[in-house]
Amino acid sequence: MTAVRLEVSNEGGGTVISLAGPLTATALAPVWTRAVDAARRAGDGLAIDVAGAELVDTSGAALLLALERDHPGRIEWRGLGEKPTQLMARLRAAVPNGVTAKVPARTVTRTSVWQTFLIRVTFFGETILATLSLPGKLRFLRGGNFFRLVERAGTQAMPLVGMMGFLIGMILAFQSAIPMRQFGADIYVAALVSLSLFRELGPLLGAVILAGRTGSAFAAELGTMVVNEEVAALTTMGIDAETMLVIPRMAAAMVVMPALALGVDIAGVLGMGLVMMILGFPPSAILNQIQMATGPYDLLLGLFKAVVFGAAIGLIGCRAGLTAGGGPRAVGEAATSAVVGGIVVTILLDGLFAVIFYRLGL
């Protein structure tokens, strides 16, 4: 497709804006802002020459109307054919008292934050992504809303994570303190509980919470979109639904999952500490035990597992949603299989990790 050409020239004291080529949505991008600025700045006696425009569709007419609105004075139209004149008249009539093109606040923040983020990601990530098939489809990420997903999957889960972690820490400490006290070994409860939290329970409990809250939500959300033909609508628009819907969700799950695991870890240690203090150990002794029993890489190992669990749960949730069948039960079934699938796969992966870490001596 040929490009739109824009020329701004002076003619006997007045300004002439000439537009040539196809005035359509896909072609207008390079000239839109410049044309609107020129119209706004032009003094009295602006002429707009569209004799060279091969085609004026509604998007082209939208630009011409924007020029008309933003120019303070009168406009002399040159070379505006009969069809475009009709179209513009029709659109002027449809738009109440001129076109008020205010981008809604929600869209502004969402688009611009997302786009600046995207620019950064593409800047750093282009080389990495080039190896995958993503670059051609990167534009389809524009429709996602990663930050909202992170907020719902992560931030909003934190109270639950804190409560579960704290209670589990308390219960574990209390239950193991009773038998270990018989051997006078109850101080080692601090080591036992924190080690199992960092390496196992943090990621696992976090995964259960993610599967229950977020995996099911992904499945229900995408399942509803399938049932409402929204995914079909995306497909017929030529938009890659997988890229637009799945990748941001998977990325959000992967980002959020280590935070959830860490939340369980911290809350669990606090719960355990409370029980130990009730049993009469001073905080310094408890801390000392934790330090001796665990190293930073116990924590990092757990967080690494958490990222993998997050990817699996996100992917399984999206899959379940996108493969939802028809009928009223489809969405419920998708959500169920997302939760069950997410938890089962997490536990299988955890077993696999146990074997691998053992082999590697980690």
Next chain:
Amino acid sequence: MSGAGAPAIVVDHAGQSFGGRVIFEDVSFTVATGEVFVVLGGSGCGKSTLLNQMIGLLTPTKGRITVGGHDVVARVAAVRREIGVMFQSGALFGSMTLLENVMLPLVMFTDLPARARAEIARIKLAMVGLAEAVNLLPSEISGGMAKRAAIARALALDPPILFLDEPSAGLDPITGAGLDRLILDLRATLDCTFVVVTHELQSIFAIADRCVMLDRAARGMIALGEPRDLQQSSTHPTVRAFFNRDAQ
């Protein structure tokens, strides 16, 4: 209409079956550029199925379809640049306002500045009579408005061919007639070819240049032509019964 140009759509002996169950066979017709072509028939006869074949969502089990000169199976990406689709349910994205719904294709396929996208989307919504509703969510609007918004979204990139699946079904007669008027109005302002699925007799007479009638019992098409001609001279009993419903 403009008989000189290449046909917008050619359906050549298309057939569809699902696991051995034949929905229709031997459906053939041509849609001329600029025409309003109606696909009609009782519910369950395969109208949406035929539509899904034409928009490349479903591969015909028999026959061949070209849209805008491109084979819908082999060149589906090219076909999708030529078409806009309004689905039977509207299929608006529930988490987005109407403006954002219409903006989505512009976000995806153009590099227009955000302001320009909003401006274009607003005009499209104004064109379908929703100038005041741009910031509402799909859950906040009526069924008729949802269909209008879906049409605006289908128009987002000014495709030359529009597919509308049951624009007036499930609406009260007044709202339905409003949608018929909208289609006529768009047809007068845009250089578009329309394929409209419907089973409303009034709509057919109001908008159709020509129509094809599918029938479940016949598992295929039972009529093709201008509605007036079919009403007056069809010999097929089902066609006669359908077109002369009001008369009886």
